[in-house]
Amino acid sequence: MGALLELSDVRARYGQVAALHGVSLTVEEGEVVSLLGANGAGKTTTLRSVSGTVRRTGDVVLAGKRLGRASPEAVARAGVAHVPEGRGIFAELTVWENLRMGAYTVRRPDFASVQSYFPWLQDRRNQQAGTLSGGEQQMLALARAFLSRPRLLMLDEPSLGLAPLVTREVFRVVSELNQKEGVAVLVVEQNAAVALAAAQRGYVLETGEIVLSGTADELKSNDAVRSAYLGY
Amino acid sequence: MQTFFQTLTTGLSDGAIFGSLALALVLIYKATEVINFAQGEMAMFTTYIAWALMGHGSTFHWWAFFATLGIAFGGGALLQQTVIRPLERASVLTAVMATIALLVILNGLAAWIWSPQLQFFPSPFPTSSWVVGGVHISKQDVGTFGVVMACVLVLWLFFRFTKLGLAMRAGALNPDAARLMGVRTSWLLALGWGFAAALGAVSGMMVAPTVFLTPNMMQAILIYAFAAAVLGGLESPVGAVVGGLGLGVLLNMLGQYVHPVTSELRLPVALGLLLVVLLIRPAGLFGRVVVRRV
Ligand SMILES: Nc1ncnc2c1ncn2[C@@H]1O[C@H](COP(=O)(O)OP(=O)(O)OP(=O)(O)O)[C@@H](O)[C@H]1O
Numbered sequence: 215m216g217a218l219l220e221l222s223d224v225r226a227r228y229g230q231v232a233a234l235h236g237v238s239l240t241v242e243e244g245e246v247v248s249l250l251g252a253n254g255a256g257k258t259t260t261l262r263s264v265s266g267t268v269r270r271t272g273d274v275v276l277a278g279k280r281l282g283r284a285s286p287e288a289v290a291r292a293g294v295a296h297v298p299e300g301r302g303i304f305a306e307l308t309v310w311e312n313l314r315m316g317a318y319t320v321r322r323p324d325f326a327s328v329q330s331y332f333p334w335l336q337d338r339r340n341q342q343a344g345t346l347s348g349g350e351q352q353m354l355a356l357a358r359a360f361l362s363r364p365r366l367l368m369l370d371e372p373s374l375g376l377a378p379l380v381t382r383e384v385f386r387v388v389s390e391l392n393q394k395e396g397v398a399v400l401v402v403e404q405n406a407a408v409a410l411a412a413a414q415r416g417y418v419l420e421t422g423e424i425v426l427s428g429t430a431d432e433l434k435s436n437d438a439v440r441s442a443y444l445g446y
Numbered sequence: 447m448q449t450f451f452q453t454l455t456t457g458l459s460d461g462a463i464f465g466s467l468a469l470a471l472v473l474i475y476k477a478t479e480v481i482n483f484a485q486g487e488m489a490m491f492t493t494y495i496a497w498a499l500m501g502h503g504s505t506f507h508w509w510a511f512f513a514t515l516g517i518a519f520g521g522g523a524l525l526q527q528t529v530i531r532p533l534e535r536a537s538v539l540t541a542v543m544a545t546i547a548l549l550v551i552l553n554g555l556a557a558w559i560w561s562p563q564l565q566f567f568p569s570p571f572p573t574s575s576w577v578v579g580g581v582h583i584s585k586q587d588v589g590t591f592g593v594v595m596a597c598v599l600v601l602w603l604f605f606r607f608t609k610l611g612l613a614m615r616a617g618a619l620n621p622d623a624a625r626l627m628g629v630r631t632s633w634l635l636a637l638g639w640g641f642a643a644a645l646g647a648v649s650g651m652m653v654a655p656t657v658f659l660t661p662n663m664m665q666a667i668l669i670y671a672f673a674a675a676v677l678g679g680l681e682s683p684v685g686a687v688v689g690g691l692g693l694g695v696l697l698n699m700l701g702q703y704v705h706p707v708t709s710e711l712r713l714p715v716a717l718g719l720l721l722v723v724l725l726i727r728p729a730g731l732f733g734r735v736v737v738r739r740v
């Protein structure tokens with residue numbers, strides 16, 4: 215049984231600018247993996263090269279199947295839920311409509327279990343999603359992604375713009391989804407402390423290349439990671 | 447008072463035609479930011495198909511009406527996939543130019559296939575009137591209004607209550623995010639063009655009995671529809687329908703009560719009015735002002 219997600223020698227460029235110079239990484243079934251790196255390192259591009267929202271070369275294999283030139287909608291249907299940078303909420307639609315969009319490809323959506331992970335959503339059903347607070351929008355994005363019954367959840371900086379307490383709450387829900395539902399998670403973070411606390415393994419990306427990888431504990435005690443991303 | 451009500455019903459019936467074509471424009475504009483200049487000629491062309499199905503206009507058949515809606519739907523979707531979709535990555539202006547090319551092509555094609563002569567198009571409604579309290583209400587007007595509004599209602603129900611309708615709205619708002627949810631946006635755009643074409647066909651078949659069928663039949667109506675859509679704010683389906691109804695009533699009232707407004711002056715007056723509204727409210731009556739960061 216191979217890994218759930220396997221990238222080998224993935225390269226991507228925006229016009230003349232190369233953003234990834236051969237990234238290889240794996241995510242096993244049921245695992246939480248975090249991807250760290252400074253601004254512009256290529257973290258977002260790595261996620262986009264999986265979800266088919268940027269052109270790339272190299273192999274991306276999901277559960278034994280090569281994704282090739284698959285379109286974003288095909289990758290989503292194959293079981294990858296990508297919560298992009300900025301969350302991709304439909305601001306003009308209601309909370310409930312956003313959730314129904316999450317369940318778009320699912321025949322019998324499990325709204326009840328979303329209810330149990332995100333109980334507050336019930337009271338906000340008819341609120342316009344754009345009027346939710348940043349933390350609530352991040353939670354909505356998570357709930358929406360979860361409704362698509364993904365095998366792999368990809369989160370791009372879920373802590374962006376959130377207060378520390380709210381960030382912790384978001385990661386608590388992510389861990390819960392991972393443990394109870396067995397969803398594998400690939401999470402991009404600037405906030406290395408929170409990300410490594412939730413993850414089993416991690417990778418460090420620097421100018422389009424993986425420079426370091428290991429278990430969360432190894433990374434936490436690594437001097438370079440400590441000085442660059444943990445600040446102690 | 448009687449004249450007033452008669453003018454009102456005729457205005458609403460004209461307005462329904464403008465409004466449905468305006469709605470078709472708005473559907474496409476919202477999904478792709480393309481103004482479809484071929485919308486009127488698409489309606490004209492499908493009305494000719496209906497005319498052919500009705501034994502060259504001898505009698506109106508509802509089956510032909512519905513068959514035409516189906517053909518229009520398929521044709522609209524096909525045009526999107528073959529002409530508009532390949533231009534997805536080009537600028538919006540390129541796609542708009544393509545619709546202008548379609549306008550000319552469809553117009554020429556219709557004249558070539560069916561000749562440019564005036565043709566009689568049968569109406570599904572009797573030419574008689576109901577008399578209610580001394581007011582003559584034309585069955586034709588009421589029928590036209592009813593059919594168009596029923597189609598608009600069906601479309602509204604679709605967008606409001608079905609999963610596919612929701613996905614089309616989401617895809618129009620944020621196509622990238624919709625694709626990440628597994629929405630095949632390209633197909634939904636084809637569907638949107640199909641709906642717009644079918645709606646146009648309705649307006650074409652409803653207006654043809656009163657204006658006669660010619661290849662140029664829809665050109666003035668398209669301009670009224672543009673005016674209605676812009677009045678409504680271009681982004682607002684409700685605005686387009688309300689704009690159309692308002693314009694229809696207004697034009698008929700002006701024609702009835704303000705003497706210099708003869709049929710030659712209708713179009714200039716309509717567009718003059720449009721300018722005034724836009725000078726006062728640049729976003730239209732139902733639109734939001736788009737604040738651009740510079
Ligand atoms: N749309 C784009 N057009 C051109 N260059 C881009 C584009 N998106 C990203 N880049 C470039 O690609 C490189 C990697 O960008 P990417 O967004 O993947 O970084 P990131 O690690 O996610 O950064 P951040 O932490 O700031 O989000 C950067 O040098 C960036 O300038």
Ligand SMILES: [Mg+2]
Nearest residue numbers: 257258259299
């Ligand atoms: Mg990023």
